Amino acid sequence: MRKLVLAALIAAAPAQAQYQTQKLSPDDVLIASSASDWQTLDPSDTLVMTLPRGQVVIRLAPEFAPNSVANIKRLVHSGYFDKAAIVRSQDNFVVQWAQDPEPPDTKGWAEFERNRTNSFLPLKDRDTYAAEAGFDNGFAAASDGRREWLAHCYGVVGVGRDNAPDSGSGIELYAVTGQAPRALDRNMTVTGRVVKGMEFLSALPRGTGELGFYETASERTPILTVKLAADLPPAERPKLEWLKTGSPTFAAYVEARRNRGGPFYVHPAGAIDICSITPPVRAIGP
Amino acid sequence: MRKLVLAALIAAAPAQAQYQTQKLSPDDVLIASSASDWQTLDPSDTLVMTLPRGQVVIRLAPEFAPNSVANIKRLVHSGYFDKAAIVRSQDNFVVQWAQDPEPPDTKGWAEFERNRTNSFLPLKDRDTYAAEAGFDNGFAAASDGRREWLAHCYGVVGVGRDNAPDSGSGIELYAVTGQAPRALDRNMTVTGRVVKGMEFLSALPRGTGELGFYETASERTPILTVKLAADLPPAERPKLEWLKTGSPTFAAYVEARRNRGGPFYVHPAGAIDICSITPPVRAIGP
Numbered sequence: 278m279r280k281l282v283l284a285a286l287i288a289a290a291p292a293q294a295q296y297q298t299q300k301l302s303p304d305d306v307l308i309a310s311s312a313s314d315w316q317t318l319d320p321s322d323t324l325v326m327t328l329p330r331g332q333v334v335i336r337l338a339p340e341f342a343p344n345s346v347a348n349i350k351r352l353v354h355s356g357y358f359d360k361a362a363i364v365r366s367q368d369n370f371v372v373q374w375a376q377d378p379e380p381p382d383t384k385g386w387a388e389f390e391r392n393r394t395n396s397f398l399p400l401k402d403r404d405t406y407a408a409e410a411g412f413d414n415g416f417a418a419a420s421d422g423r424r425e426w427l428a429h430c431y432g433v434v435g436v437g438r439d440n441a442p443d444s445g446s447g448i449e450l451y452a453v454t455g456q457a458p459r460a461l462d463r464n465m466t467v468t469g470r471v472v473k474g475m476e477f478l479s480a481l482p483r484g485t486g487e488l489g490f491y492e493t494a495s496e497r498t499p500i501l502t503v504k505l506a507a508d509l510p511p512a513e514r515p516k517l518e519w520l521k522t523g524s525p526t527f528a529a530y531v532e533a534r535r536n537r538g539g540p541f542y543v544h545p546a547g548a549i550d551i552c553s554i555t556p557p558v559r560a561i562g563p
Numbered sequence: 564m565r566k567l568v569l570a571a572l573i574a575a576a577p578a579q580a581q582y583q584t585q586k587l588s589p590d591d592v593l594i595a596s597s598a599s600d601w602q603t604l605d606p607s608d609t610l611v612m613t614l615p616r617g618q619v620v621i622r623l624a625p626e627f628a629p630n631s632v633a634n635i636k637r638l639v640h641s642g643y644f645d646k647a648a649i650v651r652s653q654d655n656f657v658v659q660w661a662q663d664p665e666p667p668d669t670k671g672w673a674e675f676e677r678n679r680t681n682s683f684l685p686l687k688d689r690d691t692y693a694a695e696a697g698f699d700n701g702f703a704a705a706s707d708g709r710r711e712w713l714a715h716c717y718g719v720v721g722v723g724r725d726n727a728p729d730s731g732s733g734i735e736l737y738a739v740t741g742q743a744p745r746a747l748d749r750n751m752t753v754t755g756r757v758v759k760g761m762e763f764l765s766a767l768p769r770g771t772g773e774l775g776f777y778e779t780a781s782e783r784t785p786i787l788t789v790k791l792a793a794d795l796p797p798a799e800r801p802k803l804e805w806l807k808t809g810s811p812t813f814a815a816y817v818e819a820r821r822n823r824g825g826p827f828y829v830h831p832a833g834a835i836d837i838c839s840i841t842p843p844v845r846a847i848g849p
Binding site: 387406431459462475480546550 | 743
């Protein structure tokens with residue numbers, strides 16, 4: 278009953294006005310969403326990384342980093358990551374994985390940004406780092422009005438590199454585990470984001486070496502396998518869908534997070550940072 | 564030699580101009596600092612929380628939350644926290660500690676903000692959440708020009724509460740372990756920040772219950788002791804000092820983080836979020 282009432286409210290009014298009168302919580306907004314607000318993960322752009330404690334599911338972003346994503350898929354098919362390990366965990370920054378020792382990696386792609394497209398939807402909120410900040414196709418993104426890039430929010434997966442901008446091919450990947458290191462925006466190739474199992478990366482013990490590298494092999498977490506979801510039998514693929522960030526439901530969700538209702542909040546913030554909104558992902562089906 | 568040259572540079576020029584011509588790294592700036600830029604932790608406002616894996620050192624903020632901090636010290640002296648445990652670890656949000664089961668806690672203090680003082684030094688950067696954001700006496704803070712509050716950045720320690728704003732007395736504390744939950748600003752009493760040992764909180768396994776609470780007692784991390792540093796023998800007190808956030812060296816440090824030099828950064832950000840600057844703390848002495 279509650280679900281139906283909320284769905285009717287969302288259908289009846291623009292997201293913001295409806296929220297301000299009804300004070301839906303972010304969870305209320307998701308409960309009231311319709312099936313068409315959600316999009317199933319594309320198995321041909323989804324990685325399943327199996328660690329000893331659980332599975333990490335990564336949604337790739339080929340539309341932002343076509344060459345890097347294609348090469349990561351090649352590496353997956355070659356079995357490269359099945360012999361890799363988590364080699365670094367730096368508190369409030371990143372975890373990183375690669376084969377160890379790392380093979381030479383001198384030539385890759387500097388896919389840091391692209392032309393701004395109509396699928397980029399900026400929020401109205403001020404952003405510290407960019408003229409515009411918002412979401413594009415399920416990813417946090419920012420823009421200067423002409424160019425567009427993926428933002429380094431919690432859970433983002435990028436390509437490690439050396440000083441040369443095009444020196445990273447994907448043999449060394451990182452995931453953000455701390456406060457959004459937005460200074461990396463436009464300086465690193467972002468290839469996707471973790472959509473499930475982030476806790477299997479973020480709660481790893483921190484490395485005690487420089488930059489959080491583990492000092493001994495026994496501290497490293499072995500990667501058991503990395504598979505492209507499309508290569509798994511259908512029954513073993515992650516059954517996940519993500520909320521379309523161009524949907525009215527997502528706009529209502531952002532607004533509900535911008536001005537938290539309920540009895541707890543004395544001072545609703547009235548604003549929200551893109552990296553304080555993790556675009557919702559949920560299990561499909563009954 | 565390098566250290567002396569950098570010190571001379573810092574002395575000779577305003578922080579920003581000097582950085583822009585010399586491109587000091589943040590580490591360079593700290594190396595070039597002088598002893599008078601640093602302030603020793605006050606043992607009467609420092610907590611030492613001992614967990615099975617290591618020590619967590621918390622700098623209290625009585626100037627922002629006098630009643631809450633005084634009560635936390637009373638609880639420490641009563642041995643309350645020596646029978647407490649980490650009861651919650653929610654990914655990308657907080658860890659929380661209390662006795663379990665928690666004693667009733669219906670009356671505390673709503674010390675969410677104070678009048679803006681001259682010790683608050685705003686940055687020039689845009690902030691998403693507040694008209695002004697900067698630092699005050701070693702803590703990240705924000706202001707509307709009239710009132711001032713501590714910002715919920717990584718490592719901040721605050722008082723858990725129920726819906727009533729003054730319902731938290733300090734028997735349940737939390738530390739931020741993820742993306743800065745700035746929506747909590749002006750809604751929670753912030754009582755300090757972790758200045759050492761954050762990794763012993765942030766890398767704890769995430770709880771699998773609602774809101775990241777642990778579901779069984781065996782998952783909780785026991786707190787062995789919490790002591791006020793002043794109550795420890797001098798030899799056992801943490802020997803730490805923090806960089807004065809009103810010093811020219813801190814201004815140079817912020818600028819070096821705002822525009823990262825060196826060969827790696829293709830696009831220096833030109834801006835910095837307060838929660839992307841952890842006010843530096845270092846060991847004292849040889």
